[in-house]
Amino acid sequence: xxxxxxxxxxxxxxxxxxxxxxxxxxxxxxxxxxxxxxxxxxxxxxxxxxxxxxxxxxxxxxxxxxxxxxxxxxxxxxxxxxxxxxxxxxxxxxxxxxxxxxxxxxxxxxxxxxxxxxxxxxxxxxxxxxxxxxxxxxxxxxxxxxxxxxxxxxxxxxxxxxxxxxxxxxxxxxxxxxxxxxxxxxxxxxxxxxxxxxxxxxxxxxxxxxxxxxxxxxxxxxxxxxxxxxxx
Amino acid sequence: xxxxxxxxxxxxxxxxxxxxxxxxxxxxxxxxxxxxxxxxxxxxxxxxxxxxxxxxxxxxxxxxxxxxxxxxxxxxxxxxxxxxxxxxxxxxxxxxxxxxxxxxxxxxxxxxxxxxxxxxxxxxxxxxxxxxxxxxxxxxxxxxxxxxxxxxxxxxxxxxxxxxxxxxxxxxxxxxxxxxxxxxxxxxxxxxxxxxxxxxxxxxxxxxxxxxxxxxxxxxxxxxxxxxxxxx
Numbered sequence: 001x002x003x004x005x006x007x008x009x010x011x012x013x014x015x016x017x018x019x020x021x022x023x024x025x026x027x028x029x030x031x032x033x034x035x036x037x038x039x040x041x042x043x044x045x046x047x048x049x050x051x052x053x054x055x056x057x058x059x060x061x062x063x064x065x066x067x068x069x070x071x072x073x074x075x076x077x078x079x080x081x082x083x084x085x086x087x088x089x090x091x092x093x094x095x096x097x098x099x100x101x102x103x104x105x106x107x108x109x110x111x112x113x114x115x116x117x118x119x120x121x122x123x124x125x126x127x128x129x130x131x132x133x134x135x136x137x138x139x140x141x142x143x144x145x146x147x148x149x150x151x152x153x154x155x156x157x158x159x160x161x162x163x164x165x166x167x168x169x170x171x172x173x174x175x176x177x178x179x180x181x182x183x184x185x186x187x188x189x190x191x192x193x194x195x196x197x198x199x200x201x202x203x204x205x206x207x208x209x210x211x212x213x214x215x216x217x218x219x220x221x222x223x224x225x226x227x228x229x230x231x232x
Numbered sequence: 233x234x235x236x237x238x239x240x241x242x243x244x245x246x247x248x249x250x251x252x253x254x255x256x257x258x259x260x261x262x263x264x265x266x267x268x269x270x271x272x273x274x275x276x277x278x279x280x281x282x283x284x285x286x287x288x289x290x291x292x293x294x295x296x297x298x299x300x301x302x303x304x305x306x307x308x309x310x311x312x313x314x315x316x317x318x319x320x321x322x323x324x325x326x327x328x329x330x331x332x333x334x335x336x337x338x339x340x341x342x343x344x345x346x347x348x349x350x351x352x353x354x355x356x357x358x359x360x361x362x363x364x365x366x367x368x369x370x371x372x373x374x375x376x377x378x379x380x381x382x383x384x385x386x387x388x389x390x391x392x393x394x395x396x397x398x399x400x401x402x403x404x405x406x407x408x409x410x411x412x413x414x415x416x417x418x419x420x421x422x423x424x425x426x427x428x429x430x431x432x433x434x435x436x437x438x439x440x441x442x443x444x445x446x447x448x449x450x451x452x453x454x455x456x457x458x459x460x461x462x463x464x
Contacts, residue, residue: 050285053429054310057422058279058319066368078286087290094289098438122383175405178413179438182458185417189327190289193425197285206330207253207409226414 003086017065031070031146034112040124042077045085049078051197063201066145066231070111075200076147077122079230080108083149086119093119095186098179099166103157104187104225107216109148114216128215134225135212138205145231150208151187153180155221167180177223180219183226202230263378265304266344269399272356274309277317280308283429290425295433298377298463302343307432308379309354311462312340314422315381318351325351327418329410331398335389336419336457339448341368341380346448360447368459369446372436377463382440383419387411387453409455423460434462 003051047216050056086107087094097103106117111131115124136150137143158170158179170176188204195202205227213224280419282288305386316338319326329335332451338349340356343363347356368382369375392400402408427434437459445456 012340045286045290047286047290048284050287051427052280053282053285053288054277054279054314055282056285057314058277060319060326061324062328082286082289087292090294094292095294096294096424096436098436107294118453147410173406174409175438177410181410181413181419182420182436182438185414185419186421187417188414189418189421190425192328193285193422204330204414206407206414225410 013229015090015119018072023033024050028074030074030087032073032076032110034070035109036078037113037126037129039126040073040076041144042080042122042124045078045081046124047085049197050194053193056193056197061196062192062203063202064139064141066141066201066229068144068146069232071231073090076108079147079149079194079200080106080117080119080124081122082194083187083228084117084119085122085128091120094190095183099161101157101161101170101179102182102183103153103155103176103180105152105154106187107152111146117223132212132215135209135215137229138207138227142203142205142229145229147230149191149228149230150187151184151225151227152216152218153177153184153223153224153225154218155180173209177225180223180225188226188228191230195230200230200232202228204228233421240409243344246361247267252434260306261304264308264342265435266302266342269345269358269361271358272347272353274304274312275306275358276354277310277313281429282426285425288425288429289464291428294424294435295429296373296435297369298433298461300378302378304431308340310382310430311379311423311426311432312338312349312351312356314426315419315460316349316351317354321353324460326422329415331393331402333364333389333402333411334415335385335408335412336415337384337386338419339382339384340410341365341382343378355443364444364447366374366440367447369461370439370459374437374461377461379462380463381420381423383416383457383459384448385409385455385457386450386451387412387455409457412455412457420458420460423462427429427462432462432464433459436460 136148368380
């Protein structure tokens with residue numbers, strides 16, 4: 001009997017060991033290695049994953065003590081999809097947009113450069129190479145966090161709706177920034193909830209360094225809306 | 233054998249019938265009867281309920297074809313909690329607020345009056361009696377939908393942060409409407425996701441009738457941010 005118990009314990013330990021080793025090798029859990037600055041093909045989201053919605057809401061909070069390690073490709077992929085991904089065949093998104101005009105461009109700032117999210121193809125397109133997180137971060141732990149999302153409004157979408165009254169309405173600076181900010185708030189809340197269920201840290205921030213705007217070189221029709229810092 | 237099968241079928245039908253009858257009597261599923269205009273004590277949310285988060289995001293969408301029937305108290309209660317409820321003992325919320333200043337007041341427009349949500353006590357406080365949904369709705373089916381949430385900013389929260397630089401920053405009209413709109417977008421996205429998992433219809437709207445603002449009689453420090461219509 002004692003021998004049987006011993007064998008059982010050894011087998012259990014072995015299985016636990018193998019399982020732990022497999023977990024470490026699971027590419028879903030490995031931090032990304034950003035050795036080259038090129039288009040990043042994002043993984044399709046696992047639509048069955050995450051806590052029950054109400055549990056996710058009960059756990060939602062802001063965190064500011066980020067570690068420096070990169071996110072896994074799975075986490076990066078699902079964060080982008082949650083933020084501004086397409087959830088229907090007609091291209092409509094996980095977050096709504098006022099008048100369905102979708103004025104936002106979502107930039108992902110990683111350690112090796114600035115990328116633009118292309119929701120239709122679910123990829124990150126390289127824009128400016130180099131580590132520019134100092135310009136996107138706000139406080140020390142944010143400057144070295146692995147991911148910043150920056151939501152920029154492009155108001156050229158707001159100027160040709162085909163309805164003069166709506167075009168006029170959308171020329172009022174306070175209206176257009178209200179609409180773009182409402183859009184962005186929907187996006188960043190999705191990321192908050194995703195982070196809450198995955199044990200990832202995140203916080204939204206109302207400003208970036210002026211140099212960041214200059215670096216992107218965007219014209220007068222563009223306005224910074226909000227940034228969101230994410231990491232383990 | 234045939235007799236056994238017959239008995240089995242009859243018992244199954246009886247059980248199904250009893251179960252259906254119990255379901256109909258379940259107060260969680262009954263529409264509210266708003267016979268008196270008084271404080272509504274909301275139910276505590278079921279924090280284990282809802283689809284997996286990623287499923288909820290995959291189902292999120294806007295609907296505009298509302299039926300007229302009232303929501304159940306359970307749905308009303310969980311919608312308010314999702315929108316702007318407290319999820320921690322220190323009073324912090326299901327949705328973040330820029331600089332933790334919480335400028336929003338959330339009004340619930342029901343068929344018998346306008347209520348203000350008190351998140352601390354999780355109750356709806358009666359404000360103005362009467363059916364004012366015509367002023368809160370935008371299109372015919374919205375004017376008779378059972379619930380409108382209206383998010384109003386009260387900028388008096390923005391004037392005494394104790395930091396002159398921040399106070400100055402928050403006096404800029406475009407900054408303060410951006411911050412209040414980001415806050416509100418977080419709230420309305422939670423409601424979108426809740427509705428997606430509960431099979432409830434919802435849409436956000438960027439304006440209400442001018443008469444609605446006059447009815448509330450709010451001063452110059454207040455600004456309309458967004459409305460959200462909800463129903464079966």
